[in-house]
Amino acid sequence: MSQIELRNICKKFENKRILHHVNLLVQEGEMISLLGPSGCGKTTTLKIIAGLMEPDAGDILFNDTSILNIPVEKRGAIIVFQDYLLFPHLTVEENIEFGLKMAKVKKSKRREKVREMIDLVQLEGHEKKYPKELSGGQKQRVAIARALAIEPKVLLLDEPFSNLDTRLREIMREFICDIQRKFKITMILVTHDKEEALMTSSKIAVMLDGEIKQFGTPKEIYERPVSSLVADFFGEKNYVDGEIKEGIFYSIMGSFQTGLHKNGRVRAMIRPEEIEITPKGNIAGIIKNKTYAGEKIYYIIDCNGKRLKCITNGKTFYNIGEKINVYINFDNIVFFER
Numbered sequence: 001m002s003q004i005e006l007r008n009i010c011k012k013f014e015n016k017r018i019l020h021h022v023n024l025l026v027q028e029g030e031m032i033s034l035l036g037p038s039g040c041g042k043t044t045t046l047k048i049i050a051g052l053m054e055p056d057a058g059d060i061l062f063n064d065t066s067i068l069n070i071p072v073e074k075r076g077a078i079i080v081f082q083d084y085l086l087f088p089h090l091t092v093e094e095n096i097e098f099g100l101k102m103a104k105v106k107k108s109k110r111r112e113k114v115r116e117m118i119d120l121v122q123l124e125g126h127e128k129k130y131p132k133e134l135s136g137g138q139k140q141r142v143a144i145a146r147a148l149a150i151e152p153k154v155l156l157l158d159e160p161f162s163n164l165d166t167r168l169r170e171i172m173r174e175f176i177c178d179i180q181r182k183f184k185i186t187m188i189l190v191t192h193d194k195e196e197a198l199m200t201s202s203k204i205a206v207m208l209d210g211e212i213k214q215f216g217t218p219k220e221i222y223e224r225p226v227s228s229l230v231a232d233f234f235g236e237k238n239y240v241d242g243e244i245k246e247g248i249f250y251s252i253m254g255s256f257q258t259g260l261h262k263n264g265r266v267r268a269m270i271r272p273e274e275i276e277i278t279p280k281g282n283i284a285g286i287i288k289n290k291t292y293a294g295e296k297i298y299y300i301i302d303c304n305g306k307r308l309k310c311i312t313n314g315k316t317f318y319n320i321g322e323k324i325n326v327y328i329n330f331d332n333i334v335f336f337e338r
């Protein structure tokens, strides 16, 4: 297993900047997510780590040793792609055996390893089938078995769950986390699904527009995003501009004690679920819109001219036009400097 370090990786395609000074440190045996919207450079980063693409600048180190000049087959980093890329003319066991054959592993050893992998990914009885005879989840397990068979130092998963339905996604997500824990393999999971990243990884690197904007634990990223760009990636937010003077936040909605000791112009980030409709609220408002979604209700509330999105559990109903009070605990609110 390897620690992976990316140092100032840059990449351009046709003069368009794709990766811009990407720095990342993944500890040995850790599973992290590279999270970002489509086209932000995630797959390019994986390909550069695996050696399928050259960076224009920067370095990649496995256990403190540069691997830039090490050819793909010797790096020990394997990518499992979104569409699995199984060989259609090979059976399940031949697909799994493929890398071992390439590495000239002896036949008896290959057989043993294939058996072990089939057991691991629970594909007993499917050994002689061809990829077209398998379900999406089974194909994915073959792809993972094929990758693990050659005992890579680093496993790179590119949107591994995106072709699976919701139920299978959950099963495969757990399966991959189990494998990661069992083999303590260093893994990078590329995803654009924030929940997937929050649920599976010890750390998340949020990539936007070819740059890593924040790298931290799921809790840090969710609760303390470094910018509104990162915060927006984790769902809808309310932003309220104002100023903090001696701990008090002054805004269009009123003035509120914050417990902060800085002064200056700020932008408060208020999550819809942090707004509570209650008679004991500290801000008066009027319900402007309401969307019923079963166990949740989404409201738009006007508070002194500022419209706030609010999510409640579906237990209490308010009508459009109704005057209410909302409570926001400004001690727990994230403030960005402006």
Ligand SMILES: Nc1ncnc2c1ncn2[C@@H]1O[C@H](COP(=O)(O)OP(=O)(O)OP(=O)(O)O)[C@@H](O)[C@H]1O
Pocket: 013, 014, 018, 036, 037, 038, 039, 040, 041, 042, 043, 044, 045, 192
């Ligand atoms: N070989 C290439 N030649 C030219 N442009 C490329 C090449 N590979 C990728 N790109 C461009 O680089 C950008 C980043 O692509 P990349 O596949 O890394 O994004 P991504 O974050 O993985 O996106 P997705 O989630 O949609 O797979 C895109 O604009 C893409 O069109």
